[in-house]
Amino acid sequence: MRRVLEGRELHKSYGAVQALKGVSLRVAQGEVVGIIGPNGAGKSTLLALLAGGTRPTRGRVTFLGSDITGWPAHRVCRLGLARTFQYPRPLASLSVLENVMVGAFARLGPLAVRQAREAAHACLQRVGLADAAGATAGELCAADRKRLELARALATGPRLLLLDELMAGLTPREVKDAMGLLLELRQDGLTLVLVEHVMEAVMAMCDRLVVLDSGCKLCEGPPARVGRDQAVIRTYLGEAYAGG
Ligand SMILES: Nc1ncnc2c1ncn2[C@@H]1O[C@H](COP(=O)(O)OP(=O)(O)O)[C@@H](O)[C@H]1O
Ligand SMILES: [Mg+2]
The missing domain is CATH 3.40.50.300 (P-loop containing nucleotide triphosphate hydrolases)
Known part of the structure; x- marks a missing residue:
């Protein structure tokens, strides 16, 4: 291989x-x-x-x-190549969606605001955090911070x-949910x-x-x-x- x-x-x-x-x-x-x-x-x-x-x-x-x-x-x-951190430190004053957009900008360039927003929404959906898109990232509980961390990494298109x-x-x-998601990502290549x-x-x-x-x-x-x-x-x- x-x-x-x-x-x-x-x-x-x-x-x-x-x-x-x-x-x-x-x-x-x-x-x-x-x-x-x-x-x-x-x-x-x-x-x-x-x-x-x-x-x-x-x-x-x-x-x-x-x-x-x-x-x-x-x-x-x-x-x-993207990574997530053991101790997530999101941009606390930005929204969950904006944090994921930062990942998308890394792939799409800083001017692609609309595409970055769409990509970020799709990634949040994928990790089960779509309902919290408008929440302030600093207010998320530990489990949701992990989801955000994964969404941000996925948005970079790794x-x-x-x-x-x-x-x-x-x-x-x-x-169990996280395992299911990772197996899906694996199937995606x-x-x-x-x-x-x-x-x-x-x-x-x-x-x-x-x-x-x-x-x-x-x-x-x-x-x-x-x-x-x-x-x-x-x-x-x-x-x-x-x-x-
Ligand atoms: N930035 C750092 N400054 C000083 N020591 C560090 C730093 N990062 C890790 N270490 C030390 O390196 C060793 C390995 O740490 P780490 O890689 O975090 O281990 P693990 O992730 O397996 O728990 C530990 O002794 C830790 O204290
Ligand atoms: Mg460690």
């Missing part, structure tokens, strides 16, 4: 903290790849490096054949989405990389899992095999998922 995204030997230090210590990752067209591991393992740091904006201390990132290492986020976004704990804090019903702790979703949705621990790759493979890996059970999953 065609490789769309590759991180090679990625290192990232924040002062004395080595958040990533040489992690490599390849993602093929149409794949759903899950990144799991304990808190502080380096998952969000890995997403930040893959999404551009944050420059690795060492290593390279390639997306659709271009070396995008350290590119500013808006340039990476125009190539078709070919690959990096999702950081999209399902954290959602109710079981909301997790999007490639997905998700950092997620909701193991039911990860195990059911991902073609491949990458397990991080203390800035290193602990294990990689199909969910069923990773779920049986003794080191993964010991450091992250616990016995509840053994054999899973």
Whole structure:
């Protein structure tokens, strides 16, 4: 299968903290790849490096054949790579619709106001937030902020989405809805990389899992095999998922 995204030997230090210590990752067209591991393992740091904006201390990132290492986020976004953040920070004083239009402008250019509004409405519809289009973004509850985050990313017209704990804090019903939506996006041809702790979703949705621990790759493979890996059970999953 065609490789769309590759991180090679990625290192990232924040002062004395080595958040990533040489992690490599390849993602093929149409794949759903899950990144799991304990808190502080380096998952969000890995997403930040893959999404551009944050420059690795060492290593390279390639997306659709271009070396995008350290590119500013808006340039990476125009190539078709979008991300959502673990802690969404919408433009709080703007409306929900306007926040999503910002994503659409990244694709359509700043003058395409009417098209951006239509695209934003369609994305809000898709994530189930159409009724809140006129609400002030700062007033949304946590679950709706996650929906807004996804709508904004979708509005950029991505070919690959990096999702950081999209399902954290959602109710079981909301997790089910989110899984349904992500499977639809996959059927539409999007490639997905998700950092997620909701193991039911990860195990059911991902073609491949990458397990991080203390800035290193602990294990990689199909969910069923990773779920049986003794080191993964010991450091992250616990016995509840053994054999899973
Ligand atoms: N901006 C930052 N400045 C300093 N340390 C950071 C920064 N971002 C992350 N870290 C540290 O890097 C390590 C990995 O963090 P992170 O990538 O957020 O882990 P995860 O997403 O797996 O919980 C942690 O020790 C964290 O405290
Ligand atoms: Mg994180």
